[in-house]
Amino acid sequence: MRVASGLRHWLLHSGDGFLLPLVILAFFWQLGTPALFDLDEGAFSAATWEMLQRGDFITTFLNGEPRFDKPILIYWLQAISVSAFGLHEWSVRLPSALAASAWVTATYYFAKPRMPRRNAILAAVMVATSAMIVIIGRAAIADAVLNLLIALTLFDVWRYWEQPTRMVLFRVFLWLGLGFLCKGPVAVAIPLVVSAFLYISHGQWRIWLKTVFSPYGLAVFLAVAAPWYLLEYQAQGQAFIDGFFFKHNVSRFSDTMEGHGGEVWYYLVALPLIIMPFGGLLVQLLKNISGQGIERFLWFWFAFVFVFFSFSNTQLPHYLLYGITPLLLLLAMHCGENPNRWLAVVPAALVALVLLFLPEVLTSAVAKNPTPYFQGLLEQSQQVTGLYYRVATGIYLLALLALLLWPQVQNHLRLLGVAVLQTLFLGSVLLPVVAYTQQSAVKEAARFARHYLVDSVIVMDGVNMPSFTTYRETVTPRRAPVVGEYVFTKADYLQPVENYLVVFKQGGLVLAKKVNAP
Numbered sequence: 001m002r003v004a005s006g007l008r009h010w011l012l013h014s015g016d017g018f019l020l021p022l023v024i025l026a027f028f029w030q031l032g033t034p035a036l037f038d039l040d041e042g043a044f045s046a047a048t049w050e051m052l053q054r055g056d057f058i059t060t061f062l063n064g065e066p067r068f069d070k071p072i073l074i075y076w077l078q079a080i081s082v083s084a085f086g087l088h089e090w091s092v093r094l095p096s097a098l099a100a101s102a103w104v105t106a107t108y109y110f111a112k113p114r115m116p117r118r119n120a121i122l123a124a125v126m127v128a129t130s131a132m133i134v135i136i137g138r139a140a141i142a143d144a145v146l147n148l149l150i151a152l153t154l155f156d157v158w159r160y161w162e163q164p165t166r167m168v169l170f171r172v173f174l175w176l177g178l179g180f181l182c183k184g185p186v187a188v189a190i191p192l193v194v195s196a197f198l199y200i201s202h203g204q205w206r207i208w209l210k211t212v213f214s215p216y217g218l219a220v221f222l223a224v225a226a227p228w229y230l231l232e233y234q235a236q237g238q239a240f241i242d243g244f245f246f247k248h249n250v251s252r253f254s255d256t257m258e259g260h261g262g263e264v265w266y267y268l269v270a271l272p273l274i275i276m277p278f279g280g281l282l283v284q285l286l287k288n289i290s291g292q293g294i295e296r297f298l299w300f301w302f303a304f305v306f307v308f309f310s311f312s313n314t315q316l317p318h319y320l321l322y323g324i325t326p327l328l329l330l331l332a333m334h335c336g337e338n339p340n341r342w343l344a345v346v347p348a349a350l351v352a353l354v355l356l357f358l359p360e361v362l363t364s365a366v367a368k369n370p371t372p373y374f375q376g377l378l379e380q381s382q383q384v385t386g387l388y389y390r391v392a393t394g395i396y397l398l399a400l401l402a403l404l405l406w407p408q409v410q411n412h413l414r415l416l417g418v419a420v421l422q423t424l425f426l427g428s429v430l431l432p433v434v435a436y437t438q439q440s441a442v443k444e445a446a447r448f449a450r451h452y453l454v455d456s457v458i459v460m461d462g463v464n465m466p467s468f469t470t471y472r473e474t475v476t477p478r479r480a481p482v483v484g485e486y487v488f489t490k491a492d493y494l495q496p497v498e499n500y501l502v503v504f505k506q507g508g509l510v511l512a513k514k515v516n517a518p
Contacts, residue, residue, distance in 0.1 A: 019124060023104055025420070026128045027097040027137040029427045032090030034138075034435030035443045035467070041140045042442075042467030043067070045092040048078040049470055058231045062466060064475050066236060068243030072228050073181040074142040087473070089140075096144035100137030103148040103325075104128045110155045111329060114294060119336035122412065126328040129419035131276040134426050136318055142183055143318050149179040151325045153191045158297060161198055166216070173217040177224025184244065190322055194301045201296065266315050267306055274317055275324060276351065277418045280343035281335045288334040295333070298326035336412060344415040345404040348422055352397040355430065359385040362437075372491040376508020381437040389433060396425045439467065441507025445488060446471030448504045449511060456513075458486040462493035463509070481514045 036042050047060045047067050060067045060075050077095035085091040108124035115123070127133060136143045153175040160168045172191075179187025192212070199208030211217070232240050272279025289299070305323025309315060354361070359382070366378045403409065403417045446468045449458055460468065460478045468488055469476045481487040486503070487494075491510050494500045499518065504511035 019101075019105055019108060019128075022125065022128050023101040025427070026104075026134050026423050027100045029424075030432070031093055031097055031138055032088055034089070034431050035439035036089055036092070036140065036470060037435060037439060038442065038465040038467050041092075042465055042470060043069070044074065044078065044142070045087075045140050046466040046469040048075050048082060048092060049087060049473065050475065051075055051079055052082060058228065059235050063460070063469055063477055065478075066239065066243070068236075068240060068247070070142050071181050071184055071244070072232070073178065074145055077145065078140065087470070092140040092470075093138055096137055096139055096141065099144040099148045100128075100133065103133075103137075103144070103151055106148070106152055106155060107325060107329070110158075111332065115333050116336070118412065119332045122336040122415070123329050123332035125416055125419055126275070126278055126332060127325065129423045130274065130278060130324065130328065131422065131426065132274040132317055132321060133324070134423055135431070136321065138427070138431070143321065146179060146183045146187060147321050147325070149175050149182060149187060150190055150322055153179065153187075154194055154301060154326075157191060157195045157198065158294065160211070161195075169211070169214060169217055170220055173214075173220040174224060177221045180221070180225040181228060186322070190301075190305060193304055194297075197300045197304070198297050201300075264310050267310050267320050270317050271306075271320065272347065273351075274320055275328065275331075277344070277348035277422050278328070278331055278415075280347040281331050281339055281415075284335050284340050284343055285331055295330065298330050301326040302330070335415075339411050339415045341404065341411045341414050344411065345400055345418055348418050349397060349400040349404065352393060352400055352425075356390065356393045356397060358389075358393075358433075371508075373508035376441065376491060376506070377437055380440060380507045381433070384433045384436045389429065392425070392429045396421060396429070441509045442468050443471050444506055445504055445509055445511055449486075449488075450474075452503070453486055453511070456486050457484075458488060458511070460488045462489040465509075483514050483517055486511055486513050 036045055043062055047062045050061045050063075051057060054061065057076065057079070058072070060070075060072065074095065078092050081091045081094045085094070104124050104127045107127045108120055111120035111123040114120075133147075136147070153172055156168050156172045156175065160172060176188055176191060179191075195212075196205075196208055199205060199211075236243075272282060275282075290296070291299070302323040305320065309319045309322075312319070362378055362381050362385075366374045399421050400418060403414050403421075406414075409417070442465050449456075449468075449472050458472075458474070458476055459481050460476045461480050464478065465488075466476075476488065487500070488509070488511055491505060491508050494502075494510065494512055496518070499514060499516040500512040501515050502510050502512045
């Protein structure tokens with residue numbers, strides 16, 4: 001009782017410094033422990049390393065080929081970090097961790113004057129500890145930076161609508177320009193549609209048009225975003241237009257890319273997991289839908305993103321994060337005073353119960369697809385899902401149940417406790433286990449190649465794991481090997497096996513020298 005009372009007093013009366021320990025736990029604790037995940041982290045980190053090797057800070061390359069997937073901003077940020085601290089897992093992830101921390105802070109200072117202090121604190125806690133935000137805040141990809149910029153843009157859109165000033169307008173177009181440098185059209189499209197709704201729903205469409213086409217604002221946007229796009233077009237020509245705008249923007253909506261298809265109901269199922277441990281509170285929130293004031297703005301922001309990506313033919317969980325900030329603010333507004341304790345704790349406890357039996361789940365899954373590669377992954381997982389994993393997961397589950405059944409704890413503190421416990425478990429247990437299972441063999445293969453195959457030609461075939469390039473610090477072309485070259489691939493991809501001499505094998509992956517032609 002005394003502990004709960006002390007925690008409540010600290011939350012209500014401490015300064016804004018409460019954010020510091022929270023963001024350290026969420027985004028910096030053991031940031032460099034998990035190996036880089038493929039495909040995305042491996043691709044971004046390898047492209048950044050190659051940028052530094054080439055000295056070309058306009059066009060990004062991946063294993064010798066131009067990479068038009070994303071604009072330049074995240075590569076610049078990662079290059080600065082790697083140049084300052086060296087090439088490490090944590091250094092390529094540092095820009096995302098800093099961006100996610102700024103995202104939390106920006107949410108708090110937006111919420112603070114618009115809702116009670118305790119609710120504003122909860123809004124910041126929700127942004128810092130929602131499962132998918134923790135994951136992308138620790139990932140060497142562009143999405144934490146993009147989500148920060150989208151949030152900053154729409155926060156300032158609201159502020160400008162409340163009280164127009166030139167400085168706020170400057171910030172809106174600055175964030176838009178940086179967002180366009182970070183991920184392209186989506187960073188402009190979402191704020192454009194949401195701001196149109198805000199103004200038009202209040203009968204202010206003329207003001208909206210005047211604001212959107214403000215010469216002052218457009219000058220800021222173009223000054224930030226245009227130079228790189230012009231230089232990249234000058235360097236790569238139509239290949240840049242086709243690769244970036246058509247393939248990686250238009251086609252991501254109209255076609256299924258990289259096997260990431262889905263159904264129109266995909267995000268309906270994914271949403272509670274994306275915002276765990278707050279997914280259960282959606283039931284409580286639906287009873288408090290309001291179409292007034294700032295709530296209407298927040299609801300439309302979330303709804304537009306939800307509907308737009310539900311009809312996209314390429315669907316990934318983190319796409320929904322573009323609209324999660326307003327949803328978490330709404331949850332904080334309506335559930336912050338007295339969240340239902342069962343909805344706050346039971347979903348997280350059920351997930352913990354499933355994770356307790358993760359070894360059995362993986363064994364059953366591999367039994368249905370017993371290829372050498374998946375058998376190798378299972379062997380890797382068995383090294384890190386033994387007694388320590390069981391004990392750590394069991395303690396996590398018991399702690400959640402204790403929070404559920406402890407009668408003296410107020411429900412908002414109960415919810416905070418669940419959020420902190422989940423974040424600690426994600427960063428300390430689950431992410432390292434998944435990373436070791438999936439990526440440790442890639443990292444070890446790259447280390448083997450660096451030490452024992454220094455002057456050898458190594459190619460990548462049958463897999464797309466660019467973190468191999470990052471760890472090896474040598475370009476690894478993706479093509480079939482010729483006699484005398486080494487190939488990094490899956491164990492079951494070598495056909496016929498007598499044409500290859502295997503020099504490294506782990507986790508279903510191999511390094512092999514091609515010794516005979518077919």
